[in-house]
Amino acid sequence: MKRIALLPAGSVSHEAVDYLLGNEPVELIHYKLISDVFMAVVQGKADYAVIPVENTIEGSVSLHMDWLVNEVDIPMRAEWVYPSIQNLVGRQEEFVGEDGNLDFSKIRKVLSHPVAIAQCRTFISEHLLNAELENASSTAEGAAQAAAHPESGWAAFSTRLGAERYGLDVLAERVTDHDNNYTRFVLIGPERINLDKHSEHEKTSMQVILPEDYAGALHQVLSAFAWRRLNLSRIESRPTKKKLGNYYFYIDVLEAGDSVLLKAAIEEIAALGCQVRVLGSYPCFDYETEKTEAQQQ
Numbered sequence: 001m002k003r004i005a006l007l008p009a010g011s012v013s014h015e016a017v018d019y020l021l022g023n024e025p026v027e028l029i030h031y032k033l034i035s036d037v038f039m040a041v042v043q044g045k046a047d048y049a050v051i052p053v054e055n056t057i058e059g060s061v062s063l064h065m066d067w068l069v070n071e072v073d074i075p076m077r078a079e080w081v082y083p084s085i086q087n088l089v090g091r092q093e094e095f096v097g098e099d100g101n102l103d104f105s106k107i108r109k110v111l112s113h114p115v116a117i118a119q120c121r122t123f124i125s126e127h128l129l130n131a132e133l134e135n136a137s138s139t140a141e142g143a144a145q146a147a148a149h150p151e152s153g154w155a156a157f158s159t160r161l162g163a164e165r166y167g168l169d170v171l172a173e174r175v176t177d178h179d180n181n182y183t184r185f186v187l188i189g190p191e192r193i194n195l196d197k198h199s200e201h202e203k204t205s206m207q208v209i210l211p212e213d214y215a216g217a218l219h220q221v222l223s224a225f226a227w228r229r230l231n232l233s234r235i236e237s238r239p240t241k242k243k244l245g246n247y248y249f250y251i252d253v254l255e256a257g258d259s260v261l262l263k264a265a266i267e268e269i270a271a272l273g274c275q276v277r278v279l280g281s282y283p284c285f286d287y288e289t290e291k292t293e294a295q296q297q
Contacts, residue, residue: 002026002193005037005046008140010162012116016082016185017050020285023196032137038067041074041189048077048189055084056182058115060236065250068188068279069207070241076205076280078187078195081287086116086139086176088123089162090146090155092169102171107131108153111142116157123175131155143168182287188280199283202256203233206266209240209248211273218249224268225253228261257281 004021007013008030017028029046031037040046051068054060068074090107097103104127110117114135117124124133136142142156147166155171156162163170187193210217225232234252255262257278270276 002048003029003046004048004050005029005031005040006050007034007037007138008032008144010140010143010159010165011138012082012084012159012183013050013052013185014140015159015161016080016183019082020080032141034064034067038072042072047191048187048193051186051188052183053186054184055115056180057119057178061115065238069238069250074188074190076186076282077189077193078282078285079184079203080285081182081184084119084176084181084183085159085174086120086157087160087163087170088155088172088175089143089158089168090171091150092171094151094153095171104128105130106153107155109134110155110157111136111145112157113137113139113142119176119181120157122177123172140165197285200286201254201284202281203284204253204255204257204262204281205279206251206253207248207277207279208251208269209275220272221249221269221274224265228265230255230261230265
């Protein structure tokens with residue numbers, strides 16, 4: 001049975017792995033901190049880890065990307081997207097007004113992951129102006145903290161699964177600013193994984209470090225992909241953490257790792273003096289709306 005490390009039970013990561021691996025015999029091992037999720041694989045406590053790396057609204061999850069590139073050497077084995085549906089959760093009886101309706105002004109504090117809080121700015125400005133916002137390590141941890149402090153006026157932005165796990169009510173559904181709020185997840189691990197799902201395409205992720213900062217250097221790198229008609233779905237600069245102003249480039253290519261064209265492009269980039277590190281070649285699984293909506297009902 002595969003052991004999967006991920007963030008706490010009831011988090012978006014938990015919902016996402018249920019979506020991808022729901023039919024697989026797996027053991028889920030939950031951790032409070034993303035660093036512990038990574039280290040569980042490094043230390044052999046888990047076979048794979050689930051890592052959220054990008055969000056529609058907030059973009060890259062920088063901390064997680066830095067761990068993938070700088071802190072560990074664990075290949076990416078699969079990618080999928082999953083909707084980040086945040087709800088305002090808490091104990092309903094604490095927030096009922098004299099007229100019997102919910103009174104959000106009774107909420108003193110809202111806890112959640114900082115990315116989730118940023119996804120709910122409109123709802124906050126309209127309904128929670130007097131509430132203190134406090135960061136938690138995950139949306140599930142926010143729900144757990146709210147549940148652990150009854151009669152305190154605490155609530156959380158969390159998943160429906162998180163509310164159910166910690167005995168909270170859903171006070172307001174789908175409070176994110178945008179309906180198309182998705183999170184991209186990657187499954188990392190030392191071994192390839194075979195999933196009973198149809199993959200639409202494969203992707204290869206890599207780190208490219210330029211030999212020096214000179215005019216046209218990045219253009220030369222991109223040209224190696226462009227003239228071969230290799231589609232880059234993502235390119236992002238990140239600090240190398242070695243010197244101020246020194247960056248590497250994180251690149252996603254919509255091509256399998258064994259592609260002759262991709263191998264040739266990597267060889268050309270390396271010939272320019274660049275350091276190239278392949279972070280993984282993996283299948284990408286599309287989001288199936290009908291299936292997931294049926295699971296959530």
